[in-house]
Amino acid sequence: MPVALFVPCYIDQFYPDVAVATLELLERLGLDVVFPEAQTCCGQPMANTGCVSETAPVARRMVEIFADYDAVICPSGSCTAMIRHHYAEYFTEDSAQYQKVASRTFELCEYLHDVLQLTRLNVTFPHRVSLHQSCHGLRELRLGGSSESMTPRVDKVREILKLVEGIEWCIPQRSDECCGFGGTFAVNEPDVSAAMGRDRITDHLATGSHVMASADMSCLMHLQGLIRREDHPITVMHVAQILVGRPVVRPASHANPPAPHSNPSETIR
Amino acid sequence: MKLPIVDHPTAARPFVTNPKRSQWHDKALWFVRSKRDKQAGGVSEWEHLRELASKIKTHTVANLADYLVQFEQAATRLGATVHWAADAAEHNEIVLKILKRHETLRIVKSKSMLTEECHLNHFLENNGIEVVDTDLGERIVQLRDETPSHIVLPAIHIKKEEVGETFHQHLGTDEGASDPKYLTEAARQHLRNKFLMGEVGITGVNFGIAETGGLVVCTNEGNADLGVSLPKVHIACMGIEKLIPRFQDLSVFTRLLARSATGQPITTYTSHFHGPRDPDSELHIILVDNGRTRLRGNAEFRDSLNCIRCGACMNTCPVYRRSGGHSYHATVPGPIGSVLSPTRDAKSYKSLPYACSLCGSCTDVCPVKIPLHHQLLAWRKELVGRGLLPVSKRVSMRLASMLFQRPRLFAIAGKCGRTALRVLPHWMTHNRLNTWTIARELPNPPRESFREWYGRNRNED
Ligand code: SF4
Numbered sequence: 047m048p049v050a051l052f053v054p055c056y057i058d059q060f061y062p063d064v065a066v067a068t069l070e071l072l073e074r075l076g077l078d079v080v081f082p083e084a085q086t087c088c089g090q091p092m093a094n095t096g097c098v099s100e101t102a103p104v105a106r107r108m109v110e111i112f113a114d115y116d117a118v119i120c121p122s123g124s125c126t127a128m129i130r131h132h133y134a135e136y137f138t139e140d141s142a143q144y145q146k147v148a149s150r151t152f153e154l155c156e157y158l159h160d161v162l163q164l165t166r167l168n169v170t171f172p173h174r175v176s177l178h179q180s181c182h183g184l185r186e187l188r189l190g191g192s193s194e195s196m197t198p199r200v201d202k203v204r205e206i207l208k209l210v211e212g213i214e215w216c217i218p219q220r221s222d223e224c225c226g227f228g229g230t231f232a233v234n235e236p237d238v239s240a241a242m243g244r245d246r247i248t249d250h251l252a253t254g255s256h257v258m259a260s261a262d263m264s265c266l267m268h269l270q271g272l273i274r275r276e277d278h279p280i281t282v283m284h285v286a287q288i289l290v291g292r293p294v295v296r297p298a299s300h301a302n303p304p305a306p307h308s309n310p311s312e313t314i315r
Numbered sequence: 316m317k318l319p320i321v322d323h324p325t326a327a328r329p330f331v332t333n334p335k336r337s338q339w340h341d342k343a344l345w346f347v348r349s350k351r352d353k354q355a356g357g358v359s360e361w362e363h364l365r366e367l368a369s370k371i372k373t374h375t376v377a378n379l380a381d382y383l384v385q386f387e388q389a390a391t392r393l394g395a396t397v398h399w400a401a402d403a404a405e406h407n408e409i410v411l412k413i414l415k416r417h418e419t420l421r422i423v424k425s426k427s428m429l430t431e432e433c434h435l436n437h438f439l440e441n442n443g444i445e446v447v448d449t450d451l452g453e454r455i456v457q458l459r460d461e462t463p464s465h466i467v468l469p470a471i472h473i474k475k476e477e478v479g480e481t482f483h484q485h486l487g488t489d490e491g492a493s494d495p496k497y498l499t500e501a502a503r504q505h506l507r508n509k510f511l512m513g514e515v516g517i518t519g520v521n522f523g524i525a526e527t528g529g530l531v532v533c534t535n536e537g538n539a540d541l542g543v544s545l546p547k548v549h550i551a552c553m554g555i556e557k558l559i560p561r562f563q564d565l566s567v568f569t570r571l572l573a574r575s576a577t578g579q580p581i582t583t584y585t586s587h588f589h590g591p592r593d594p595d596s597e598l599h600i601i602l603v604d605n606g607r608t609r610l611r612g613n614a615e616f617r618d619s620l621n622c623i624r625c626g627a628c629m630n631t632c633p634v635y636r637r638s639g640g641h642s643y644h645a646t647v648p649g650p651i652g653s654v655l656s657p658t659r660d661a662k663s664y665k666s667l668p669y670a671c672s673l674c675g676s677c678t679d680v681c682p683v684k685i686p687l688h689h690q691l692l693a694w695r696k697e698l699v700g701r702g703l704l705p706v707s708k709r710v711s712m713r714l715a716s717m718l719f720q721r722p723r724l725f726a727i728a729g730k731c732g733r734t735a736l737r738v739l740p741h742w743m744t745h746n747r748l749n750t751w752t753i754a755r756e757l758p759n760p761p762r763e764s765f766r767e768w769y770g771r772n773r774n775e776d
Pocket of ligand 1 (some may be wrong): 621625684685749
């Protein structure tokens with residue numbers, strides 16, 4: 047029975063390599079992975095705006111599309127949390143399809159850690175890395191302990207990354223403060239959102255990190271937007287890309303836009 | 316009273332776009348939050364205490380009527396006079412009546428968010444009574460004719476140099492002085508005189524104990540004790556949600572309150588008042604509803620009545636720390652304020668539930684486990700349901716929903732969008748009409764979406 051790959055809409059459109067890396071990783075681990083092409087988005091932008099009636103049809107079709115798989119794997123904590131914790135109101139309690147999808151949808155690292163119980167990975171990533179914890183991964187999915195909570199929890203994203211050889215860890219001072227993306231928040235509150243993002247970047251830069259890694263590309267999209275605008279010497283990468291050993295690619299800053307039709311490829315070190 | 320509509324992003328702009336001020340404010344509050352973490356971490360049963368506190372409060376609110384009656388009877392037995400106020404106006408009238416009966420012209424008041432909520436100061440001043448806030452932070456705010464920007468640290472938005480200026484103006488301290496020790500001493504001398512002249516003392520209440528009819532007030536400056544020890548009359552203003560059932564429940568809350576609020580194991584003073592202190596004195600307790608019963612009737616937001624006003628959700632909120640308390644235009648700012656304010660006036664405060672990135676830090680920090688960020692999300696649904704979302708936003712969400720229900724159209728729209736981003740000049744895609752790009756770049760659009768790549772590389776048929 048194949049597992050399904052759920053690729054969040056913005057990853058599909060803007061960060062296809064994150065999805066390719068996820069797919070390659072799962073295939074390397076021997077899984078039979080299918081990408082159901084009718085999928086689009088989990089509905090979070092509408093749900094987080096409060097638009098219930100706009101979310102409902104999107105949620106229902108997502109569940110239908112993924113109902114036949116043993117597991118649904120998603121390289122985003124936020125979108126996984128949406129399906130697992132915020133779909134209930136769009137289904138009747140006894141909907142077997144919904145129950146199944148909600149309980150069988152996993153964030154990528156969570157799947158590797160809890161289901162596959164991965165203990166080895168033949169990958170090297172010889173770089174200075176700092177981890178940006180996504181709020182929804184942490185406080186909705188509990189992929190690790192949040193700094194507010196005194197309940198000890200295993201940090202699943204870091205545990206999985208620890209299987210990669212060569213990482214030199216850099217630890218920011220504020221271990222899990224929000225980056226300020228927050229979906230539509232980023233455009234509703236542009237000033238506060240940007241201020242929050244800048245503070246995260248400053249914190250990560252101060253550690254000497256070269257690569258800011260996260261299991262949520264949406265946070266990184268926002269942070270990368272600031273990094274490129276302000277031309278900071280740090281690169282963002284999704285955890286999946288590190289787990290398959292992708293090289294570190296520094297996208298061109300706003301000041302030095304890429305030559306048309308060429309792939310930006312300035313590699314650090 | 317019709318309130319103006321608060322637009323949080325606009326109200327926050329002057330503060331957040333002043334990096335010096337907003338970063339300083341952020342660091343000051345983060346320091347408090349870190350102290351809280353250390354203290355909470357030192358109590359091995361911390362999470363158990365939170366759970367217990369949440370259950371006690373939920374139980375109390377569920378049985379509020381019974382506990383209120385029990386409290387009134389017990390307090391009366393102790394010799395206190397219990398008053399009931401349906402709203403702010405009634406509360407203020409009751410206070411004024413007591414003051415008039417005693418022919419009082421001066422009162423000293425320790426910190427009370429309830430009297431802020433009722434705008435008691437202005438009401439009394441308009442009636443010719445001098446009100447002196449004796450909490451240092453509140454006094455600073457009062458002298459500057461401002462409102463508190465935080466419920467525990469009312470003057471957290473004011474720098475010590477600015478305090479120096481205010482004190483120079485009002486208390487005659489040296490010009491340019493900003494040494495906190497010097498300024499505090501000056502305030503102490505100034506307040507001491509006021510304490511001596513105060514004829515009636517007003518305090519807030521942290522906990523009312525139904526079983527005993529006693530009150531508990533927590534302060535760090537001892538100003539509540541001092542304020543009610545000299546005068547013969549003590550008026551305690553208390554929201555009806557401040558009750559706890561039994562004396563033995565108190566320790567659960569005192570252990571949580573100061574640790575959550577300021578990262579102290581306990582407040583310097585935890586003052587218990589059980590009836591008037593002697594036969595010549597009076598203790599008046601005013602039980603204030605002011606919308607609380609209505610909130611209690613609302614299953615979605617009822618939990619917000621459990622709040623013990625520790626302020627931890629403000630200290631931890633990344634939006635609050637960077638936008639300052641005044642940007643909420645409400646007595647209670649921050650996450651809990653953004654839940655409470657729309658319950659008073661949804662239209663005026665409709666932007667507050669959106670002043671939140673849904674990071675969930677407040678929910679994890681709250682000592683009584685109010686699911687704050689889920690309540691803010693619930694508010695958004697409520698606002699949309701009441702037709703209070705701007706039309707432009709509603710339309711864009713409708714369009715998005717349509718698109719997401721049509722994968723082919725979604726793929727085509729995505730391709731068009733990415734192509735446009737690639738071929739259009741930078742200034743056309745990055746300008747002030749596009750809010751995303753005011754501070755940030757858009758992602759470099761790839762030539763191929765994942766689904767296109769997948770179609771080429773994995774679909775054999
Ligand atoms: S909501 Fe919770 S954290 Fe916020 S002030 Fe109330 S008790 Fe404290």
